[in-house]
Amino acid sequence: MSDTLSSNAIIYAILSINSEVALQKEYLDSPDVLPDERENEEGILDDLEQAFMEFVDFYKSCRKQDNTLPELDELLNNPL
Numbered sequence: 001m002s003d004t005l006s007s008n009a010i011i012y013a014i015l016s017i018n019s020e021v022a023l024q025k026e027y028l029d030s031p032d033v034l035p036d037e038r039e040n041e042e043g044i045l046d047d048l049e050q051a052f053m054e055f056v057d058f059y060k061s062c063r064k065q066d067n068t069l070p071e072l073d074e075l076l077n078n079p080l
Contacts, residue, residue: 007069010059017052018076024048 024045027033033041056072063069 005058007062007066010055010062011069011075014052014055014059014072014075017048017055021045021048021052 024041028038028041028045059069059072063071
């Protein structure tokens with residue numbers, strides 16, 4: 001297995017994690033979260049947001065090397 005990630009893998013990771021962040025926020029805003037689960041669910045959201053930011057930072061460095069890659073805003077604002 002290669003130690004480097006392809007641009008497509010990074011893009012799909014960003015889009016997937018972004019979707020998971022949105023779902024987790026929606027879940028936390030719902031009445032479905034029990035009080036004793038809230039802290040754990042908020043921790044999950046924090047972890048997802050951290051992972052998202054790490055992939056975004058990595059993508060930005062990839063984009064500096066390859067300006068044919070779409071801008072981040074374009075990725076996040078257009079449906080697949």
